[in-house]
Amino acid sequence: KKRILSGMRPTGPLHLGNLHGALNQWVALQDEYECFYFVADWHALTSNYEDPVGLDEFTLEMAADWLSAGLSPEKSTLFVQSHVKEHAELFLILSMITPLSWLERNPTYKDQMAQLVGKDVSTFGFLGYPVLQAADIIMYLADAVPVGEDQIPHVEITREIARRFNHLYGPVFREPQVLLTKATARILGIDRRKMSKSYDNAIYLGDPPETIAERTSRMITDPQRARKSDPGDPGVCNVFEFHKLYTDPEKVKEIDAGCRSAALGCVECKKNLAVSLAEGLAPIREKRAHYMERPDQVKQILADGTQKARAVARQTMEAVRAGVRL
Numbered sequence: 001k002k003r004i005l006s007g008m009r010p011t012g013p014l015h016l017g018n019l020h021g022a023l024n025q026w027v028a029l030q031d032e033y034e035c036f037y038f039v040a041d042w043h044a045l046t047s048n049y050e051d052p053v054g055l056d057e058f059t060l061e062m063a064a065d066w067l068s069a070g071l072s073p074e075k076s077t078l079f080v081q082s083h084v085k086e087h088a089e090l091f092l093i094l095s096m097i098t099p100l101s102w103l104e105r106n107p108t109y110k111d112q113m114a115q116l117v118g119k120d121v122s123t124f125g126f127l128g129y130p131v132l133q134a135a136d137i138i139m140y141l142a143d144a145v146p147v148g149e150d151q152i153p154h155v156e157i158t159r160e161i162a163r164r165f166n167h168l169y170g171p172v173f174r175e176p177q178v179l180l181t182k183a184t185a186r187i188l189g190i191d192r193r194k195m196s197k198s199y200d201n202a203i204y205l206g207d208p209p210e211t212i213a214e215r216t217s218r219m220i221t222d223p224q225r226a227r228k229s230d231p232g233d234p235g236v237c238n239v240f241e242f243h244k245l246y247t248d249p250e251k252v253k254e255i256d257a258g259c260r261s262a263a264l265g266c267v268e269c270k271k272n273l274a275v276s277l278a279e280g281l282a283p284i285r286e287k288r289a290h291y292m293e294r295p296d297q298v299k300q301i302l303a304d305g306t307q308k309a310r311a312v313a314r315q316t317m318e319a320v321r322a323g324v325r326l
């Protein structure tokens, strides 16, 4: 069986970008592959080190989101990064062989430096973010990594690091592939920038219908459509993108036609979307409430998964230490 690995930073509840960019894919892969999914709490610390309060709470909330969306502890290994200390050891060893230039030219590093206002991320740990991510991935000899588009550069660096290790010390690691769901690899938020917690433009899996309606009503539609009487272009409208995901296909056709002929205004179109979204997310919202009331059960699932992950990590580290003669 091929191995799949992916992770998410516990920086808050999950949003639709996380769901459509990654989580739905994680769920779908569970039946066919051997899957490892983990909470990247050390990665969250790279940008939240000044205020780490809540990381453990966020970890449980994230795991509750995962279970609600359909990840199953019977099928997949669900674990917490900081509980598998081997990740830190491998990160250290990989840091010896990773040229600074690979990290300095990492596009997500430059973007985030500009984006994370009010946070001082001019740290060694933040520059080394992709090295830790490489350790996460190759530790489990993963064949493929299901992620959204923004993570492609990190998986590229991972491949380079794996190759360099193998070249220097012998063939220990595999070079992982990126697995993208093309149509939803980059979900836009209500302001049309990438949906992200830090932009405050997200809709969250646990949002109640009122919140969904309020946020949806503020979504930017086709920017060229100034008046209701103007015909719109669903092809460039973010609201329409979500209709394709949440509204039944017959209705989507009507919305497409109504928008193009100006028979359907954006306000009404967004109201329809709010209803579809609230309905579509209802099962997740209910399960989420169930798990949030049972933190001990969620903790136990993560503890069991961590045991399994550690067993694999220990084995990999034996080969790594032999390679570097330690």
Ligand code: TYM
Binding pocket: 005, 006, 007, 008, 009, 010, 017, 018, 019, 020, 021, 022, 040, 043, 132, 133, 136, 137, 145, 146, 147, 148, 149, 150, 151, 154, 184, 185, 186, 187, 188, 194, 195, 196
């Ligand atoms: P993170 O926590 O930022 O995001 C988790 C996953 O959600 C995807 N995603 C999106 N996809 C589409 N549209 C969006 N607007 C959107 N926002 C987020 C991300 O692409 C990601 O798949 N560095 C990683 C965490 C990590 C990791 C790893 C991932 C640490 N180690 C090893 C894979 C393998 C991150 O910050 O993801």
